[in-house]
Amino acid sequence: MTQHVVIAGGTGEVGRQLLLLLAQRPDLYVRALVRKPGSLPAAANLEELPFIFEDPGAYGPLFGPPCDLLLIALGTTRARAGSAEAFLHVDRDYPMRLISALATTHPGAKVGLVSSVGADQGKGLYLGAKATVEAELEASGLAHAIARPSFLRSDRREFRLLEVIVNRLIAPPWLALGRLAFAGSPGWWRWAPVHVREVAAALLEASLSLKPGQRRVLEGPDLHPGAVAQWGRP
Numbered sequence: 001m002t003q004h005v006v007i008a009g010g011t012g013e014v015g016r017q018l019l020l021l022l023a024q025r026p027d028l029y030v031r032a033l034v035r036k037p038g039s040l041p042a043a044a045n046l047e048e049l050p051f052i053f054e055d056p057g058a059y060g061p062l063f064g065p066p067c068d069l070l071l072i073a074l075g076t077t078r079a080r081a082g083s084a085e086a087f088l089h090v091d092r093d094y095p096m097r098l099i100s101a102l103a104t105t106h107p108g109a110k111v112g113l114v115s116s117v118g119a120d121q122g123k124g125l126y127l128g129a130k131a132t133v134e135a136e137l138e139a140s141g142l143a144h145a146i147a148r149p150s151f152l153r154s155d156r157r158e159f160r161l162l163e164v165i166v167n168r169l170i171a172p173p174w175l176a177l178g179r180l181a182f183a184g185s186p187g188w189w190r191w192a193p194v195h196v197r198e199v200a201a202a203l204l205e206a207s208l209s210l211k212p213g214q215r216r217v218l219e220g221p222d223l224h225p226g227a228v229a230q231w232g233r234p
Contacts, residue, residue, distance in 0.1 A: 003208075004066040005030045008051075008098055009073030010040055013154045014114050014147075017200035018071055019046070031065075053094045059101035067106050069207055072098060072133075073114045084125055092129040096136045103140040111137060111144040112207030114199065117190055117219055119148055138215065145206040148219035153195040175224075190220035198223055 005022060009015040010032040022030045023043035032040055033051040040048055052058050072095045081087040095113070102109055115130045122131030137144050153171055171193040182188035202223050206216050 002027060002029050003068040004028075005069045005071065006033065006049075006062070006067050007031070007071040007073065008033045008053075008094070009071075009075065009114070010034070012073050012075055013152060013196045014199050014203075015071075015073035017196050018073060018204060019043070021200055021204050022046070033062075054089070056097065059097045060105070062098075063101055063105040067102060067109050069110045069112065070098060070102050071112045071204070071207065075114065078125065087125065088129055091126070092132050095133045099133070099136050099140050099142070103142055107141065108212065109142060110207055110210045111140075111142050112203045113137060113144060113146045114203065115146050115148050117148045117150045119146075141213070143210040143212055143214045145203060145210060145216040145218060147199050147203040147206075147223065148217065149194045149199045149223055150191045151193045152199070153193050186220045188220075189224055192220075192224065194223045 005028050007015065007018060007022070007030060010019050011034070019030070019032065019040060022028055023041075023046060026045060028045060030043075030046045031049045032046060033053075034040060034048045035050070035053075037048050037050055040046065049062075051062065074090055074094055076087060076090045078084055078087045081090060099111065102111065113133065115134055116127060118127045119130035119134055122128050134146060137146070174192055178185075178188050178192055202218050206218055210216065
């Protein structure tokens with residue numbers, strides 16, 4: 001039976017990886033929210049849905065059609081957004097509106113959310129926004145899986161000095177040492193750099209396997225493949 005998926009944030013680093021995985025699943029029909037058509041790779045089971053995130057009235061009609069799983073990979077930075085207020089719209093307000101609208105129309109649906117390591121503390125602008133969304137998701141009663149990665153590694157073509165330093169200088173020795181000496185240390189892996197492919201794969205698998213009312217948090221070893229991998233704790 002075909003499951004219906006809605007994804008928000010498909011143009012981001014984790015979102016693009018999620019779309020690649022979803023495109024390989026003929027049992028899933030995917031509607032991807034986009035600001036303008038033609039921004040995503042074509043796939044037989046993918047429909048681009050132009051969506052105005054700034055319009056509060058757009059969220060209710062969005063879930064008129066069936067939705068079994070909502071994937072939220074929205075995110076920006078304060079520098080890119082231009083202000084703290086603009087940042088909060090993307091990282092806090094839009095996800096909360098999506099969650100609220102889904103809970104109202106499809107209370108039996110599931111949600112997969114890309115959050116961040118440290119969101120359980122909720123300090124500062126960035127982590128405070130992530131914590132608020134996680135709290136909204138838990139209060140909604142929807143079954144959900146939350147991925148809390150540390151620094152994200154990617155194959156981004158755009159040059160970013162910090163990412164180059166982490167990907168080439170920090171991540172290789174960190175991960176090698178972790179597998180040799182700290183394979184059983186959740187604290188070590190909680191802060192280890194993780195590739196966006198690993199985050200997307202873990203989140204999608206966990207989200208699709210959720211049971212009604214279940215909550216799963218994926219962080220640390222949950223997001224790293226190999227001998228240290230294990231699925232999210234309740």
